[in-house]
Amino acid sequence: MNSAEPARLEARIDLAAVRANVRRMREVAGPAHVMAVVKADAYGHGMVACARAAVDAGATWLGVALPEEALALRAAGLTARILTWLHAPGDAFADLVLADVDISVSGLWALREVTDAVRTTGRPARIQLKADTGLGRNGAQPRDWPLIVEEAVKAQKDGLVTVTGLWSHFACADEPRHPSVAAQLAVFRDALALAETAGLRPEVRHMANSPAALLLPGSRFDLVRSGLASYGLSPAPHEGSAADFGLRPAMSLVGRLALVKQVDAGHGISYGHTYYTPRPTRLGLVPAGYADGIPRTASNVGPVWIDGQRHTIAGRVAMDQFVVDLDAQEAGVGDEVVLFGPGDRGEPTAQDWADRIDTIAYEIVTRIGPRVPRVYLNA
Structure with missing residues (x-):
């Protein structure tokens, strides 16, 4: 595509x-x-x-x-x-x-x-x-x-x-x-x-x-x-990073904020209310979930990057969406959300995701589903 x-x-x-x-x-x-x-x-x-x-x-x-x-x-x-x-x-x-x-x-x-x-x-x-x-x-x-x-x-x-x-x-x-x-x-x-x-x-x-x-x-x-x-991912992360081996990650998984809203302190987030907002805050909705290959085990631990700031998934990953606690960041609808990439700008990498959910980078990239379009750069 x-x-x-x-x-x-x-x-x-x-x-x-x-x-x-x-x-x-x-x-x-x-x-x-x-x-x-x-x-x-x-x-x-x-x-x-x-x-x-x-x-x-x-x-x-x-x-x-x-x-x-x-x-x-x-x-x-x-x-x-x-x-x-x-x-x-x-x-x-x-x-x-x-x-x-x-x-x-x-x-x-x-x-x-x-x-x-x-x-x-x-x-x-x-x-x-x-x-x-x-x-x-x-x-x-x-x-x-x-x-x-x-x-x-x-x-x-x-x-x-x-x-x-x-x-x-x-x-x-x-x-x-x-x-x-x-x-x-x-x-x-x-x-x-x-x-x-x-x-x-x-x-x-x-x-x-x-x-x-x-x-x-x-x-x-x-x-x-x-x-x-x-x-471009390290096949032996305990022995060296991708950069150590002279490799460059080829995939960046990028979404957009579909909704941003203000909520009060103590607001439960997503199924099971496994996360409550610790303060009045702004929430961002990312329209991506485990049907796209986002691991449900990334609930409350998966890292994302929005306009220079790192955040963590708040609450459970659902089939089609997850939520990010934006805290005081002035992000808006349509803003880019980088789930992982090469790491050049400080964004998480696939290896970061693997480390957070105790798996391997192979699984992180391979599980990205067919309803996620592949956009080819430098073809």
């Missing part, structure tokens, strides 16, 4: 920041390539626009979780290599094959469905084998790895697939001294050695997500997957 008139609430996405962040990750990871992870609508930033910005900045791969995300990128004209990794039986594997999408395989059922799709389409598939090195989610366990490698080698010899990658994912990369990090790297290296002995020569081997790419040089291999870092 691009409009001269601001919406009641809008997410302003600075695509110049996305490009700069991807270039920063290329600089950090080199000579390894960068995959920009654009799943979940690019962590709430807008998948297609951010994918284009990332490719412009030199990302050679795009990463998504779901088949429909990969197909949407192809439909939008993105020609970069795309890896999709979260599948269920019956997914559109034939469509992925026809769209030249690399398909992650974590189990024999998936390999069988991919090869069935190849026979249906008459076109070979590109696949990547994922090893579970200790995260305990997707990927083949070490005891199952030899068999899945064996079956993939057979399928490749039969001309059904090309194994383009071998990969895994960390459990605690944001805690670089956690003992699981070294343990997982050792398991991954064993998995690579077994696959190489079996005859696989993949284009890319990758394990590093954003925090690993920034903090664990030994994990970069041929490719790093830049998710949160592409959007």
Whole structure:
């Protein structure tokens, strides 16, 4: 969306920041390539626009979780290599094959469905084998790895697939001294050695997500997957801020005051009256709520910025609105309310919100809902 008139609430996405962040990750990871992870609508930033910005900045791969995300990128004209990794039986594997999408395989059922799709389409598939090195989610366990490698080698010899990658994912990369990090790297290296002995020569081997790419040089291999870092947020806030890592937040969430009114001391605010005005004061109504992705847990703690002053949400966040106690500030209807942004002017950041409600910045930006328009800057 691009409009001269601001919406009641809008997410302003600075695509110049996305490009700069991807270039920063290329600089950090080199000579390894960068995959920009654009799943979940690019962590709430807008998948297609951010994918284009990332490719412009030199990302050679795009990463998504779901088949429909990969197909949407192809439909939008993105020609970069795309890896999709979260599948269920019956997914559109034939469509992925026809769209030249690399398909992650974590189990024999998936390999069988991919090869069935190849026979249906008459076109070979590109696949990547994922090893579970200790995260305990997707990927083949070490005891199952030899068999899945064996079956993939057979399928490749039969001309059904090309194994383009071998990969895994960390459990605690944001805690670089956690003992699981070294343990997982050792398991991954064993998995690579077994696959190489079996005859696989993949284009890319990758394990590093954003925090690993920034903090664990030994994990970069041929490719790093830049998710949160592409959007300028620190993936390891206990190790360094976004600025410390040379990143710039790309999203600013901005609303407007829809009502300003004077109330007496002791006035209860919003559902449950969890906040009472401590003095005669002015209240500002912001037309944004948990239906837009504003966490209800931000009730009485969420920070906002209005014309140079910080305030805290007063009372409970409702479905479509929340209230700010303006105290003596002379704010008026239509004035801009910054929920979070880069922090340049003193406004809260997504990390500030995460700290206030005891979550992670990933959740703050990703949960911003579809009824909040994305306005792209520096396109």
